[in-house]
Amino acid sequence: MGNLIQCNTINMVIDKINNSKSNTHLNQCLHDITDILDCNYYLFAIISKKSMIKSDILIFDNYPKNWRNHYDKTNLIKHDPVVDYCFSNHSPIHWNELEKKEHKLNKPNVIQEAQTSGLHSGFSFPIHSINGSFGVISFAHSSKEKNVNHAFHTACIHIPTIIPILLDSFHRINKNNTNKDLTKREKECLAWACEGKSSWEISKILGCAERTVTFHLANSQTKLDTTNRCQSVSKAILTGAIDPMY
Known part of the structure; x- marks a missing residue:
């Protein structure tokens, strides 16, 4: 009976995620999931590439403020x-497993420092999303005496189902308007520019004047807020303005 109640509660949260209209709504859904798992803290973070050297980081969390301030100030990322693991893995990880690994000398022990700030135990799920973005969803408990193994087991059942739904709602709410602003012709010109074609070659492929191609590429540059064709191509791919499968 308890499992049935839990599944019904999870389904209610999934419906709330699907119907979310803002990041505030998603934040509340994360609160609800944390309560279901009988944890105290959560963090949902997505790192999206905006250029080859710049990224956007969006974080929803209720972590202790003193820990977040220390983490950001000392650049513990x-x-x-956890971040290192999630970047190159797909399976969930219990923080105990990370703690067991040999710690490098003269490097901050992030897991240990988190414990002194109230994050005594927890686990994380890697997230790999569209356009090369990645992230993590973590849950933690504040009590030294609390065993999160049961919560981890429960999360392994439900969180893999919730993550894609959460991502779909997240991208829907935070959709980059640049992607929909590019016209079909602008995307075609950028796609062929990705193949190293000149404006003249693109004009022959698309059956239009060379000045028309130049016009479309200039418009793309304005919409993508770039300064040249090379940067336009790079940013268009990284942000998903054009798809490699286009």
Whole structure:
């Protein structure tokens, strides 16, 4: 009976995620999921590439403020084993497993520092999304005495189902308007520019004047907020303005 109640509750949260109209609504859904798992804290983060050297990071969380301030101020993201693990893996990870790994000397022990700030135990699920973006959804408990193994087991059943739905709603709410602003012809010109074609060659392929191709590429540059064709091609791919399968 308990499992049935839990599944019904999860389904209600999934409906709320699907019907979310804002990031505030998604934040509340994450609160609900955390309560269902009998945890205290959550963090949902997505890192999206905007250029080869710039990324956008969007974070929803209720982590202790002192920990977040310390984490950001000391740039612990560079040493965080959770981030490192999630970047190159797909399976969920219990923080105990990361803690067991040999720690490098003269490097911050992020897991240990998190424990001193109230995140005593937890687990994380890697997220790999469209256009090369990646992220993590983590849950943690504040009590030293609390065993999160049961919560981890429950999360492994439900979170893999919730993640794609959460991502779809997240991208729907935070959709980059640049993608829909590009016209079909502008996307075609950029796609052929990706193949190294000159404006003259693109004009022959598309059956239009060379000045028309130049016009479309210039419009794309304005919409993508770039300064040249090379940057336009790079940003169009990274942000999903054009699809490699286009």
